[in-house]
Amino acid sequence: MGAPLTRQQQSQLLEWFGPDRFSTGSSACELHIHDISPHRVEPPSGVVWPQSTEEIGRLLAWAYQEEIAITPWGAGTSTEGNPLPVKGGLVVDMTRMNRVLAIRPEDLQVDVEPGVFRRELNRQLSGSGLFFPVDPGADATIGGMIANNASGVKTVKYGATKDYVMQMTIVLPDGEIITVGNRAHKSSSGYDLGKLFIGSEGTLGIVTEATLRLSGVPENQLAATVTFPDLGSASEAVAMIIGTGLEPAALELLTEGLIELMNKENGLDLEVTPSLFCEFHGISRTSLEEVAALARELCEDCGALSYQYGIDEHERRTLWQARHDAWETINRAHPGKNTLIVDAAVPISRYPEVVVFANQAVKDQGVHGYVFGHAGDGNIHVVMAGDPDDQEEWRRLETVNHLVVEKALELKGTCTGEHGVGIGKRKFMALEHGASITLMKKIKDLIDPKGLMNPGKIFS
């Protein structure tokens, strides 16, 4: 499977894709072995850039016969090595299938090819009054987001990618083309195959077209920053805000280390104490003022030190931009280092416990680590900077990752809230899923009996 392509195989691919869309060159191949994780693999045997479902159907049917491993590729923004070709073969770069095929505002729907980037999709939607609200931070492709069931800052209100995919065209590992789902807003028609493919990280086939649900662009936005004396009171406020039905559009926790860094790197002057960044969307300023007042009351009941807010204000946007850019800021502050990002989630009442635990682990291991996360979803991140070539240091980063994930599982959570399994989380799958991992593997073997689709991911 890891063997180079034969001359015959290369001729076939050249015939189908031409020299513009098939390459065995080292620069093309080396562009497809790095996502933003620290994982590194050998270059694949070649890269193809298909442009249609039919091309992918023909390619996969052929690769299935030839037993060539296939690894789909989107934006390369994943954090667990999810699209790296660990067993060589062909990388299928989807970025030339990047058309927005149809916008149907009257149905709140859009049809896309999977290679479209989410920011470009929203650019093309501007003016329709609608947007695709899932925001994982990075400018991922829609196909990559589907593969990973991506989510992010706004998921607490708007949901994850799985909540937006209505219908998909999928090429199965043997080249068969199927359509799953439909364009009605709900259905109880047979097994929900769509949800099986969403989050399967390209291990079951390649999505070649998708119909997405859209949301109305909120008329007004309110942003608030709230400081707390400690993590416990901040987390208590999170549970109160969610439980009271205020429906925040974002509810982010930042701990001291990250705030110090943002002050330094982004020229801010924030108080260095656990803080919540909140966002609310509403149909009017009046209703948002009410939400702001109620949120303030709840936060103050939980011991908030300060509560500042603004509606559609530039200043608040600057703060949010700084939060959005946290990963880039951490990278910039640690030149020449790689990052290892912890991603785990717990029930929201256990959030303070896992955050305190993570802070302590960072301290105990003496690593550069910044703890924050999507508190409204119980999703914690620790971004750590280190040098993978310094084995002793990197081992300490890995230890923090291990400890926090194990803690999250102990608290009935999950080893990944949004980054997927890829290479990095395979080792936690048995611990998290117990006997059900066997059923997952049986489904993998049923759909991909030769193990050719994105091999080496999810399963060890």
Add this chain to the structure above:
Amino acid sequence: MGAPLTRQQQSQLLEWFGPDRFSTGSSACELHIHDISPHRVEPPSGVVWPQSTEEIGRLLAWAYQEEIAITPWGAGTSTEGNPLPVKGGLVVDMTRMNRVLAIRPEDLQVDVEPGVFRRELNRQLSGSGLFFPVDPGADATIGGMIANNASGVKTVKYGATKDYVMQMTIVLPDGEIITVGNRAHKSSSGYDLGKLFIGSEGTLGIVTEATLRLSGVPENQLAATVTFPDLGSASEAVAMIIGTGLEPAALELLTEGLIELMNKENGLDLEVTPSLFCEFHGISRTSLEEVAALARELCEDCGALSYQYGIDEHERRTLWQARHDAWETINRAHPGKNTLIVDAAVPISRYPEVVVFANQAVKDQGVHGYVFGHAGDGNIHVVMAGDPDDQEEWRRLETVNHLVVEKALELKGTCTGEHGVGIGKRKFMALEHGASITLMKKIKDLIDPKGLMNPGKIFS
């Protein structure tokens, strides 16, 4: 498989369940062959009432060896024959596993056994400030709702059952016990097996415990009734209300026939014209007044004839109760008849088309049929009353059902928005799913190779 239980098999079941929880008696068996669909089957060989996961694990492992068909049973409120034992064997009545195991308000979660009825669950949640918002109308069990991915009036805001199930304990057909999912609000950890089981109608195993997400009880509720000159303008208003982000908690369309019947049977005095019943939930009266004003403006822009609303008002509740009781009202108005309920869904812009089409089909076939539905989800229902023993009349009811479903599929919708496939919709599965039905069947055969779990459902 349809053979009666041997004396040995009966002894074994008696040993395990005792005479209180195992019966081959005709009254027990005949209580388990009627849901509210017109489908009728022969009585099963016996009924058991298990009380724990372990009991079900042992039962299924044994039944797998003995090759006895197993059909799980909840409240018997389904409409497509979903829990009827078409191949005899054992009915597993889940209603003695009806405990609410733990309420965790701090996590907005509850753990339940599947036999708890949804109204009883909400009764036990009262006082917590939380509720389980999926409302299919009937007082179904949670297990039945999971099996069918039930939804209903409030799904336009709150989502379907699938959106509320976080973790499940499942007994597979061979008796193996697995846990799927976790208790974090989101996850990207491997294949989403939970979603595969939700909506699988008991054909893949039996859910024996579930952790459900809950919602905050809304502080204030607004109900509005809006009349329109025609279906087109009513449907246009639906799209506007959804697209503007007003987030209705319910958005129901009623057509003339049903309104006439409600006037007569419920002593109401509604104008006989296409009407929307809307509900909005909010944190304050002020914000709801704003929503009401904006909704009125949108409806009037679409040509509404009248717009009446009230916040937390008794009068509006009476109207809603009448809508809720529509099925019972239709039954009462047609004594001695059975009902056949059409359930299909389409993209919301196609809703007027399918509603007009259904009204015409009812007229053309000369049947007693009432057209209404969850317009905010594009979900249409036609409740028809007729006599299954009058083959000619019943054929006309079936014809309406066929025509409306085929129309919904032509409009890129689904053959069932919320009632599931059961027996009644099997014939549409190939038309709706094409090649992907083969993959569904392969998964069925993978998990239930002997075809013992709720046989004869979903697949023909």
